[in-house]
Each structure stands twice: as structure tokens, then as C-alpha cells.
Amino acid sequence: MKNELLKSFLLSVVLLGLFAFGYPFLIKGVAMLGTSHNGEGKVVKVNNKVVGYELIGQKFTSNKYFNSRPGGYDAAGTGGSNKGPMDPDYLETVQTRIDSILAQNPDITKEDIPTDMVTASGSDLDPHFSPQAAHMQIPRISKVRDIPEDRLRELVNNHVEGPALGFLGPDERVHVLKLNVALDELDNEMGTQK
Incomplete structure (x- = not known):
């Protein structure tokens, strides 16, 4: 023993x-x-000040920025739900998100809203969204910031990334924080030109 x-x-x-x-x-x-x-962690800095991390999403809801996908963006409470696509509570949540997007972006229709803008990512921390999600928001940002839509389209297209390691994830995606940092830089650049 x-x-x-x-x-x-x-x-x-x-x-x-x-x-x-x-x-x-x-x-x-x-x-x-x-x-x-x-x-x-891969930090994103502006003027030597950390504004976020490359691999962890941040919540953007202001009209002057490209808004992120829905989610909590709280690393302490990450994870998806077990609600299926026909669950009444889930459908109500998605409809609320659609209504909110349409209210914030009056120049678009329900058909213009890509799926990733009404569904949270599996981890709730995804820093990317689809190029369609960015393009959908261009009219609103153009009006708020007084930047021509074609300049914003060019900005978005310059920030489209391919899949991780060439084969992981969606074919195209846009890093929301990097896009918004570039948006601020473009706005400052255009402000000095006026």
C-alpha cells in the first residue's frame, strides 16, 4: 500500500x-x-499609442466609423450560442439588428445587409467583416465625414485581405480596426486639403 x-x-x-x-x-x-x-499580441498603434489588437475585435457603433459585426467583444465571456436558425429568440435578435442597421444607414435596403452584419462570430471577438459589410456603410460615412464615396470605396478596397495562410477563412475580409484607423487618417488628410 x-x-x-x-x-x-x-x-x-x-x-x-x-x-x-x-x-x-x-x-x-x-x-x-x-x-x-x-x-x-499584435498591437495596432496610432502616434505610438496602442488603439487595439490585430487579432481581437473591437466594437464600433459610431456613425462616423465602419461598424463592426454584432457581438460582445469581451474576452472574458466569449463564445457562440446554441440557438439554431429557427429559434424564435435568435430570429428576434437578428431582426432587431436588421432594424438597427437600416435606421443607422437609411440609404440601404434589407437586401443590402450581408449576413455577417446580423450574426455574431463564433468567438464574439472576430476583428474582420466582409467587404460587402464595409461597402454597405459607405453612404452613411460619406455624409457624416463629408468624404466622397469613391474615395471611401478605394479605401475599403485597399484594405481587403485574403484568407489567413492563403486558405483559412473567407476568401475576402476587411480588418475593421485597421480600416477605421485609415479612415481617420484619410479624414485628416482631406481636412488639411480643404
């Missing part, structure tokens, strides 16, 4: 060391060697 307890204790110590220390250090080492940012 004493021998079995000693074996159990030693096995527990070895497994604790392996999984509590060895595995995390291995993953950190792989991240440091395999990424250009040494496994740290």
Missing part, C-alpha cells in the same frame, strides 16, 4: 510538472519562434 501511494505521488508530481510547466513553456517557445511578434 505504501509503495502504491509513493508511486501515485511521484506520478502526480511528474504530470503536474509536465502539464503545468512543461507544456505552457513549449507552447510559448513555439509562439516565440513561429511568429514575428514573439508570441505577444
Whole structure:
């Protein structure tokens, strides 16, 4: 019995060391060697001030910005729901989002709204949306910021990215934070030209 307890204790110590220390250090080492940012978060800076992170979405709801996909954007409470596409509560939530988008963007119709603007991502932290989601918002931003729509279309098209690693995710996507940072820069540039 004493021998079995000693074996159990030693096995527990070895497994604790392996999984509590060895595995995390291995993953950190792989991240440091395999990424250009040494496994740290990729920050987005404006004038040497951190305004967000590349891999974690932020909520934008102001009329003067491209609005993000719906979601909580709270890393402490991420995750999707188990509600199916025919669940009455889910359908009500989607309709509320559609109504909100139409109220904020009076120049569009329901058919202009891409699916990703009324559905949250699986993690609730997706920093991207579709190019269609950006294009849909151009008339509103043009009016609010007094920037010609063709300049905004060009801005959006310059920020379209392909899938991660060339094959993961949608064919085209736009990083919302980077697009909004570029939008502020364009607005400042055009303001100095006026």
C-alpha cells in the first residue's frame, strides 16, 4: 500500500510538472519562434499609442466609423450560442439588428445587409467583416465625414485581405480596426486639403 501511494505521488508530481510547466513553456517557445511578434499580441498603434489588437475585435457603433459585426467583444465571456436558425429568440435578435442597421444607414435596403452584419462570430471577438459589410456603410460615412464615396470605396478596397495562410477563412475580409484607423487618417488628410 505504501509503495502504491509513493508511486501515485511521484506520478502526480511528474504530470503536474509536465502539464503545468512543461507544456505552457513549449507552447510559448513555439509562439516565440513561429511568429514575428514573439508570441505577444499584435498591437495596432496610432502616434505610438496602442488603439487595439490585430487579432481581437473591437466594437464600433459610431456613425462616423465602419461598424463592426454584432457581438460582445469581451474576452472574458466569449463564445457562440446554441440557438439554431429557427429559434424564435435568435430570429428576434437578428431582426432587431436588421432594424438597427437600416435606421443607422437609411440609404440601404434589407437586401443590402450581408449576413455577417446580423450574426455574431463564433468567438464574439472576430476583428474582420466582409467587404460587402464595409461597402454597405459607405453612404452613411460619406455624409457624416463629408468624404466622397469613391474615395471611401478605394479605401475599403485597399484594405481587403485574403484568407489567413492563403486558405483559412473567407476568401475576402476587411480588418475593421485597421480600416477605421485609415479612415481617420484619410479624414485628416482631406481636412488639411480643404
